[in-house]
Amino acid sequence: MIASVVFYLLAAATLAATLLCITRTSPVHAVIYLVHAFFDLALIFYLFGAPLVAAWEMIIYAGAIMVLFLFIIMMLELAPGGKPLTVDRRRWIPVLLLSLVTLGCTVLLIVLDPAAAGSGAAFHASPREFGTALFDRYALAVQVVSFQLLFAAVGAYYVGKGEPRARGDNP
Amino acid sequence: MNLWRDIKGTLQAYAVTFGYLFRKPTTIQYPEEKRTPAPRYRARMVLTRDPDGRERCVACHLCSAACPVDCISMQAAEAPDGRRYAAWFRINFARCIFCGLCAEACPTLAIQMSPEYEICKRDPLSLVYEKEDLLIDGGGKDSDYDFYRHAGIGVANRRGGNADEYGPVDPGALVP
Amino acid sequence: MTELLITATLILVKLILIFAVVLSLAAYMVLAERKILGRMQLRYGPNRVGPFGLCQPLADVIKLLTKEDLVPARADRVMFLIAPGMASLIALLSFAVVPFSPPVTLFGREIPMVVCDLNIGLLYFLGLSSLAVYSIALGGWASNSKYALLGAIRGLAQLISYELSMGLAVVPVVLSAKSFSLTDIVLSQADWPNMVRHPVAFVIFMISVMAESKRTPFDLPEGENEIVAGYHTEYSGMRFGLFFVGEYINVIILGAMVTVLFLGGWHGPLLPPIVWFALKVLAVAFCFIWTRGTLPRLRYDQLMHFGWKFLIPVALANVLVTGAVMLAIGS
Numbered sequence: 001m002i003a004s005v006v007f008y009l010l011a012a013a014t015l016a017a018t019l020l021c022i023t024r025t026s027p028v029h030a031v032i033y034l035v036h037a038f039f040d041l042a043l044i045f046y047l048f049g050a051p052l053v054a055a056w057e058m059i060i061y062a063g064a065i066m067v068l069f070l071f072i073i074m075m076l077e078l079a080p081g082g083k084p085l086t087v088d089r090r091r092w093i094p095v096l097l098l099s100l101v102t103l104g105c106t107v108l109l110i111v112l113d114p115a116a117a118g119s120g121a122a123f124h125a126s127p128r129e130f131g132t133a134l135f136d137r138y139a140l141a142v143q144v145v146s147f148q149l150l151f152a153a154v155g156a157y158y159v160g161k162g163e164p165r166a167r168g169d170n171p
Numbered sequence: 172m173n174l175w176r177d178i179k180g181t182l183q184a185y186a187v188t189f190g191y192l193f194r195k196p197t198t199i200q201y202p203e204e205k206r207t208p209a210p211r212y213r214a215r216m217v218l219t220r221d222p223d224g225r226e227r228c229v230a231c232h233l234c235s236a237a238c239p240v241d242c243i244s245m246q247a248a249e250a251p252d253g254r255r256y257a258a259w260f261r262i263n264f265a266r267c268i269f270c271g272l273c274a275e276a277c278p279t280l281a282i283q284m285s286p287e288y289e290i291c292k293r294d295p296l297s298l299v300y301e302k303e304d305l306l307i308d309g310g311g312k313d314s315d316y317d318f319y320r321h322a323g324i325g326v327a328n329r330r331g332g333n334a335d336e337y338g339p340v341d342p343g344a345l346v347p
Numbered sequence: 348m349t350e351l352l353i354t355a356t357l358i359l360v361k362l363i364l365i366f367a368v369v370l371s372l373a374a375y376m377v378l379a380e381r382k383i384l385g386r387m388q389l390r391y392g393p394n395r396v397g398p399f400g401l402c403q404p405l406a407d408v409i410k411l412l413t414k415e416d417l418v419p420a421r422a423d424r425v426m427f428l429i430a431p432g433m434a435s436l437i438a439l440l441s442f443a444v445v446p447f448s449p450p451v452t453l454f455g456r457e458i459p460m461v462v463c464d465l466n467i468g469l470l471y472f473l474g475l476s477s478l479a480v481y482s483i484a485l486g487g488w489a490s491n492s493k494y495a496l497l498g499a500i501r502g503l504a505q506l507i508s509y510e511l512s513m514g515l516a517v518v519p520v521v522l523s524a525k526s527f528s529l530t531d532i533v534l535s536q537a538d539w540p541n542m543v544r545h546p547v548a549f550v551i552f553m554i555s556v557m558a559e560s561k562r563t564p565f566d567l568p569e570g571e572n573e574i575v576a577g578y579h580t581e582y583s584g585m586r587f588g589l590f591f592v593g594e595y596i597n598v599i600i601l602g603a604m605v606t607v608l609f610l611g612g613w614h615g616p617l618l619p620p621i622v623w624f625a626l627k628v629l630a631v632a633f634c635f636i637w638t639r640g641t642l643p644r645l646r647y648d649q650l651m652h653f654g655w656k657f658l659i660p661v662a663l664a665n666v667l668v669t670g671a672v673m674l675a676i677g678s
């Protein structure tokens with residue numbers, strides 16, 4: 001019961017953080033929200049009794065990939081811009097809310113200790129079973145996600161191409 | 172091999188620093204332990220007196236002109252026998268950089284650097300020394316030197332005509 | 348219910364104990380470092396405040412607390428204010444999984460001497476140390492100053508590179524302990540510390556850990572004579588203090604990790620386990636200070652070459668060889 005409440009809370013926080021991530025204008029803020037989403041995701045994994053996956057989520061995604069993102073952003077030298085001189089208290093609200101939810105869930109998780117309480121024996125799946133589950137049972141979800149990736153790739157290419165040159169302007 | 176040399180070089184450095192850990196530090200623990208500065212150490216200036224105990228300074232303003240930070244000021248005055256002296260003489264040690272140019276400029280050896288280096292005060296105004304604070308009793312480094320014996324006072328009497336004067340220096344005597 | 352309450356209280360007590368011990372230890376690490384460095388350079392180091400300068404940390408804290416807390420005008424305020432706290436917090440969090448001594452029995456209860464014996468303790472530590480980058484990166488970026496940004500970029504690149512070799516260096520340890528839990532890793536070193544069994548991994552781990560702590564010879568993110576103070580150039584007062592304390596907490600936690608992973612944790616003859624543990628941690632901390640007194644800072648390209656072209660290949664080869672040997676002798 002509590003577990004499912006925690007799950008929905010975390011899921012909502014993950015979605016909210018991701019949403020905030022894609023709506024931020026400052027790339028560094030976006031990265032922070034994405035890292036936050038990874039935190040929540042890791043907590044969800046932990047809730048499901050998969051601490052190893054949670055740890056990898058943290059180490060690889062939050063600790064390595066996002067750091068590389070940050071590295072690139074800094075190399076491009078995008079200084080904190082916008083309206084920096086005004087102290088906008090409203091900017092704290094999403095941060096605080098998300099952090100509170102995540103922190104609360106973490107405390108709950110520590111108390112519940114799903115890994116020790118044993119959500120069943122360690123589940124073992126062969127690659128074959130895993131593949132069948134992925135492309136049979138969850139085929140639709142996988143397709144949707146892969147389409148999204150395709151859109152993202154096309155979008156990135158389009159954005160990266162820059163302004164289309166006016167005709168006749170070619171050297 | 173190169174790698175071997177590098178490793179050895181790194182480890183040797185560790186050995187050296189570890190050895191230094193047990194050496195006696197060379198620090199002088201200042202307020203308790205004090206360093207004796209060399210006699211020619213350039214710290215606070217003094218005004219000295221000639222062998223007869225009279226003030227050497229003739230208020231020629233050379234020191235004040237030489238001073239790069241303009242921290243010496245004085246007022247010249249003249250005694251009845253024509254001997255010049257400073258009516259007041261003031262050095263602002265809050266500004267002085269102890270470069271020693273004043274002492275070098277002084278023709279009478281009146282102003283001299285002394286090794287007294289402990290003149291740290293909380294109130295900068297108390298670092299302004301007047302003539303009374305600067306004057307000492309002795310002749311300082313070259314205590315036998317007396318400017319007037321050489322140059323004389325050419326106002327009341329003719330130069331060389333004063334009783335306590337050596338005659339003028341014969342430049343020819345310096346020729347080998 | 349009472350069981351839960353007792354467990355919670357125990358965890359709380361352990362947390363507070365660790366907090367107090369680690370924070371005061373960090374403060375005295377600063378003093379120890381200044382003193383040892385001083386002696387290595389034939390100076391005394393701080394010795395005025397209290398007997399032998401023992402009250403110096405207190406004076407430092409008072410000074411830092413009473414200083415003005417400046418925020419640069421065009422800084423990203425929220426991030427600027429949060430970053431230093433993150434530095435200390437992440438370093439402190441790592442202590443949750445460090446086992447200090449074997450479980451003690453008190454009032455008929457067996458109390459494990461670790462806040463939380465995660466079965467993925469090692470990964471937890473690696474994860475946190477990879478998160479430690481964020482405090483530098485965000486602090487440096489939010490300051491909106493060129494020096495801070497340069498420091499942050501250097502820090503990012505350095506920490507990512509050396510985390511890799513650090514992660515690879517612990518693989519042999521995990522192989523021989525067959526567990527990610529730090530308690531199991533310590534227990535697996537009952538007769539021989541891993542330092543003897545995996546000397547290459549030990550050396551690699553030590554070097555990476557030094558790089559991870561951003562101290563000389565790897566202190567490029569803050570290289571004083573090149574980029575003022577690197578990522579914390581714009582910080583003042585207690586926020587700078589948090590970065591500073593974070594660094595020393597980091598030294599202690601990394602010392603504790605070296606102890607747990609390679610020096611056999613609490614194992615040792617005669618003395619009680621907790622004393623052995625403390626001694627080993629302090630010995631590693633001394634090594635850190637010793638290194639700072641000995642080696643000059645690397646150049647940036649040297650740092651990268653050393654990390655990617657030497658340390659990581661050696662670590663990989665070490666993993667392969669260790670795995671092969673373990674397979675061969677069937678342990």
Ligand code: SF4
Pocket residue numbers: 234237238239240241242243262266267268269270271272273274
């Ligand atoms: S020592 Fe230099 S600065 Fe000081 S009074 Fe003399 S000339 Fe001026």
Ligand code: SF4
Pocket residue numbers: 227228229230231232233234235245276277278279280281282
């Ligand atoms: S101290 Fe020397 S240089 Fe200065 S006014 Fe007196 S005689 Fe002249």
